[in-house]
Amino acid sequence: MSNWLDTFWAIYSNLVLTIGINALLALSIWLTLSCGLLAMANAAFMGLGAYTASLLTMDAGAPFPVAVLAGVALPTVVALIVGLPTLRLSGVYLAMATLGFGEVVRIALLNADSLTGGALGLSGIPQLTQWWHVVLAILVVLLVLRQLRRSRIGRALEAIKEDQVAASLMGVDVMAHKMLAFALGAAIAGLAGALSAHLSSYIGPGEFGFDRGVDILTMTIFGGIGGLTGPVLGAAVITVLPELLRSFRDYRTMINGAILVLVVLFLPKGLWDPARMRSWFGRRPSYAPTIVADSPSAPEPR
Amino acid sequence: MLALDKVSKRFGGLLVLEDVSFAVPKGCVFGLIGPNGAGKTTVFNLVTGLIAPTGGAITFGGVSLIGKKPHRITRLGIARTFQNIRVFKEMTLRENVVVGMHTHLDYGVPQWLFSLPGYRGAERRAAERAEELLSWVGLGGRASDVADNLSYGGQRRLELARALATEPSMLLLDEPVAGMNSGEKDELMAVIGRIVSRGYTVFLIEHDMGFVMGLCERIAVINFGRVIAEGPPEAIRSDPAVIEAYLGREE
Numbered sequence: 001m002s003n004w005l006d007t008f009w010a011i012y013s014n015l016v017l018t019i020g021i022n023a024l025l026a027l028s029i030w031l032t033l034s035c036g037l038l039a040m041a042n043a044a045f046m047g048l049g050a051y052t053a054s055l056l057t058m059d060a061g062a063p064f065p066v067a068v069l070a071g072v073a074l075p076t077v078v079a080l081i082v083g084l085p086t087l088r089l090s091g092v093y094l095a096m097a098t099l100g101f102g103e104v105v106r107i108a109l110l111n112a113d114s115l116t117g118g119a120l121g122l123s124g125i126p127q128l129t130q131w132w133h134v135v136l137a138i139l140v141v142l143l144v145l146r147q148l149r150r151s152r153i154g155r156a157l158e159a160i161k162e163d164q165v166a167a168s169l170m171g172v173d174v175m176a177h178k179m180l181a182f183a184l185g186a187a188i189a190g191l192a193g194a195l196s197a198h199l200s201s202y203i204g205p206g207e208f209g210f211d212r213g214v215d216i217l218t219m220t221i222f223g224g225i226g227g228l229t230g231p232v233l234g235a236a237v238i239t240v241l242p243e244l245l246r247s248f249r250d251y252r253t254m255i256n257g258a259i260l261v262l263v264v265l266f267l268p269k270g271l272w273d274p275a276r277m278r279s280w281f282g283r284r285p286s287y288a289p290t291i292v293a294d295s296p297s298a299p300e301p302r
Numbered sequence: 303m304l305a306l307d308k309v310s311k312r313f314g315g316l317l318v319l320e321d322v323s324f325a326v327p328k329g330c331v332f333g334l335i336g337p338n339g340a341g342k343t344t345v346f347n348l349v350t351g352l353i354a355p356t357g358g359a360i361t362f363g364g365v366s367l368i369g370k371k372p373h374r375i376t377r378l379g380i381a382r383t384f385q386n387i388r389v390f391k392e393m394t395l396r397e398n399v400v401v402g403m404h405t406h407l408d409y410g411v412p413q414w415l416f417s418l419p420g421y422r423g424a425e426r427r428a429a430e431r432a433e434e435l436l437s438w439v440g441l442g443g444r445a446s447d448v449a450d451n452l453s454y455g456g457q458r459r460l461e462l463a464r465a466l467a468t469e470p471s472m473l474l475l476d477e478p479v480a481g482m483n484s485g486e487k488d489e490l491m492a493v494i495g496r497i498v499s500r501g502y503t504v505f506l507i508e509h510d511m512g513f514v515m516g517l518c519e520r521i522a523v524i525n526f527g528r529v530i531a532e533g534p535p536e537a538i539r540s541d542p543a544v545i546e547a548y549l550g551r552e553e
C-alpha cells in the first residue's frame with residue numbers, strides 16, 4: 001500500500017501541490033467576488049509575491065519564512081495603494097481597471113531586466129516548498145475565511161454584494177470593507193505566488209498575465225461562489241483536466257472561456273451549490289448563511 | 303432635531319429643490335407630502351448623505367450633516383427605508399436585520415477569528431434583538447425565512463425592522479405604505495404608532511392622505527422643489543396653495 005503511495009507521489013506530487021496552489025488562488029478571488037468586486041488583479045498579485053520571495057531567497061539569501069512573508073506583504077501594500085482609486089469603480093469598469101493594472105505589472109516585470117531577469121524570468125529558485133507548507137497555507141486560509149464569513153465583516157461583505165447603497169445606509173463602511181477584501185485577496189494570491197515559485201524553481205513574466213487571471217476566475221466560478229468548497233473543488237477540476245485531456249492543454253484559454261459562458265448560462269452558482277443539491281435530493285432548500293446564534297449545532301450549509 | 307435651512311439642489315441645469323427650510327422636532331411624526339417629482343426623495347437623499355446639497359445647511363441635533371458619508375450619518379442616529387424596496391434578497395430576515403446592527407457589534411479580530419465568547423455572545427444577542435424587532439413589525443417567528451420569499455408588504459416591514467436595528471433616534475420612511483391594500487395600511491399605521499410611542503422621531507414621505515393625516519403631527523408640503531405650506535394636518539388640509547397643487551385651480 002505504502003509502495004503504491006510512494007509511486008503515486010513520485011509521479012503526481014507536482015500536480016497535487018499545483019492543485020493546492022490553485023486552490024489558494026481560487027479562494028483569493030472568491031474573497032473579492034464575495035463582496036461583488038470583479039477584480040482581475042490577483043494574477044498580478046501572485047506574480048508580485050512570486051518575484052519578491054524568489055529575489056529574497058536567491059539574491060539576499062533570506063530564510064524561506066521571511067521570503068514568504070515578504071511575498072505576502074508586498075502585494076498587500078500594492079493592493080492598498082491601487083485599491084483606493086480603483087475600488088470606487090464597479091462592475092465592468094473595475095474589471096477593466098484591474099486588468100490594466102495586471103498588464104502594468106506584467107510589463108514592469110518584463111522590462112526590469114536587471115532585477116527580474118526580463119523575458120527570461122528567474123530560474124534556479126531553490127525548491128524550498130514542502131508539501132506541508134501548501135497544506136498549512138490552505139488550512140490557515142480556509143480557517144480565516146470561514147471565520148470571516150461568520151463575523152460581522154463577512155455579513156457586511158455579503159450585504160455590499162447585494163446592495164451597497166442599502167448597506168452603507170445601515171452603517172457599513174463600504175469602501176473600507178472593499179479595501180479589506182481586495183487587500184486580503186492580494187495577500188492570499190501573494191502567498192500562492194511565493195509558494196509556487198519555490199515549487200517550480202522557475203518563474204517568468206508571462207505566467208502572471210491575463211491567461212492566468214482568467215484561469216483563476218474560471219476555477220472559482222465553475223466550482224461555485226456560494227461557499228469555500230466551490231473554489232477548492234473548481235481548482236482541483238480545472239487543474240486536473242489538462243492532464244486528462246491532451247487537447248485541453250492546447251486550447252486552454254478558449255476552453256476556459258467556454259466553461260465560463262456555460263456556467264453563467266446553466267449553473268450560475270457553480271458546480272458546488274448546496275441549495276440546488278438539496279432541492280435535487282428532496283430536502284427543503286435554505287440557502288442563506290447561518291449566524292452562529294441560529295442554533296448551537298446547526299451544520300454550516302456550505 | 304433635524305433642521306433644513308434654505309437647502310437647494312441642482313442637477314446640472316435642473317433645479318430640483320429651492321430654498322427648502324423646515325424643522326422636524328424631536329419625538330414628532332412629521333410628514334412630507336407633495337405631487338410626484340416634487341423633490342421629496344431628494345430631500346431624503348440629501349439628509350442621508352447620498353448626494354450633497356448645492357446650497358443651504360442641514361443639521362441634526364446641531365451637528366451639520368453636509369459632507370459626511372452615509373454610514374457616518376447612520377451612526378449619528380438616522381435610519382431610512384426606501385421607496386423601491388432594497389432588502390438583501392438572498393439573506394434571511396434575521397440576517398437582514400442583523401446587518402443593521404453592524405456598527406453596534408463591536409468585537410475585534412481575535413474575537414471572531416478564534417470564536418471567542420465575546421464574539422459568540424454578541425452574535426447571540428444580535429440574533430435575539432433581531433427576532434424582537436421582527437416581532438415589533440409583525441414578522442415574528444419568520445426569522446429564518448429568506449427575504450426574497452416575503453410578500454411586498456412583508457418586505458416593507460422587514461426594511462422597517464432593519465432600520466430600527468441601527469438604533470436610530472430618527473427614522474426616515476420613504477412611502478412606507480405604497481402599494482399596500484387598506485388592511486395592510488392600517489396594520490402598518492398601528493406598527494408605526496407603536497414605534498413612535500417608544501420615543502422614535504419619525505419623518506415620512508407618503509401619498510396616502512388618510513395615512514398622513516391620521517398619523518402625522520406636522521406636515522410640510524413640497525411642490526416643484528419649494529415648500530408651499532407647513533403646519534398641523536388641519537391647517538394643511540384647508541390651505542389653498544396645497545389644494546391648488548393637488549387638485550388644480552378653477553379656471
